[in-house]
Amino acid sequence: YQLIAVVPAAGIGSRMQADKPKQYLEIQGKTILAHTLGVLFAYPAISEIIVAVAPNDPYLPQLKFDNAEKIRFVHGGATRAESVLNGLHHINAKQRCRVLVHDAARPCLTHQDLDRLLQIDDDNGAILAIPATDTIKRADAAQQIHHTEDRAGLWLAQTPQYFRADLLQNALEQALAQGLAVTDEASAMEFAGFRPHLVPGRSDNLKITRPEDLALAEFYLNRKNT
Numbered sequence: 476y477q478l479i480a481v482v483p484a485a486g487i488g489s490r491m492q493a494d495k496p497k498q499y500l501e502i503q504g505k506t507i508l509a510h511t512l513g514v515l516f517a518y519p520a521i522s523e524i525i526v527a528v529a530p531n532d533p534y535l536p537q538l539k540f541d542n543a544e545k546i547r548f549v550h551g552g553a554t555r556a557e558s559v560l561n562g563l564h565h566i567n568a569k570q571r572c573r574v575l576v577h578d579a580a581r582p583c584l585t586h587q588d589l590d591r592l593l594q595i596d597d598d599n600g601a602i603l604a605i606p607a608t609d610t611i612k613r614a615d616a617a618q619q620i621h622h623t624e625d626r627a628g629l630w631l632a633q634t635p636q637y638f639r640a641d642l643l644q645n646a647l648e649q650a651l652a653q654g655l656a657v658t659d660e661a662s663a664m665e666f667a668g669f670r671p672h673l674v675p676g677r678s679d680n681l682k683i684t685r686p687e688d689l690a691l692a693e694f695y696l697n698r699k700n701t
């Protein structure tokens with residue numbers, strides 16, 4: 476089968492408090508999006524990378540890639556799930572394709588992470604995730620603790636998330652049609668009755684979300700390059 480990466484990069488990154496979407500902030504003189512695409516690009520098993528960007532994205536023309544032939548830009552949607560779905564719509568012969576959906580905002584992904592994830596060959600699919608180490612509280616409406624979740628068995632979902640392209644497209648279409656909250660691809664697959672595998676990832680595959688995450692990502696990227 477063919478392995479295709481779909482990268483949702485159409486978010487505005489409102490929690491970042493920056494003057495541009497977070498994927499366009501720079502680390503080591505290179506945008507976060509360029510770092511992320513570079514990791515995927517250099518992974519030989521990936522034959523194509525589809526990036527969903529906001530229509531009329533003003534920063535896109537400034538992006539420079541050394542090897543642009545494997546990368547295709549398509550329009551994203553109003554939500555992450557719609558952005559991913561738009562990306563999937565651009566894949567031909569979906570029954571013979573597997574997709575890796577990976578956040579633009581996770582530039583510290585390594586090829587070892589991908590190697591481990593791709594070992595799972597199963598229609599349920601698989602995601603990188605890490606066991607929760609903090610104790611997790613459920614809040615009530617007054618933002619007081621309603622109860623403490625049992626930490627055992629709780630995992631934090633990361634990306635990439637790895638699925639058969641046809642099954643993921645059906646699952647996302649169903650979930651969106653039913654108005655379900657879909658914050659990752661696995662949740663759409665769960666609604667469709669699948670039980671994706673949890674593949675242990677690493678905490679350095681962080682999603683850059685808040686201003687303080689930038690320095691941490693820079694640290695990890697420097698470490699990777701030395």
Ligand code: C5P
Binds near residue numbers: 483552556579682
């Ligand atoms: O907002 P969050 O951090 O969960 O976004 C995860 C990824 O989804 C980011 O890479 C963001 O650019 C992308 N996204 C998108 N389309 C949207 C919203 C978010 O592609 N409408």
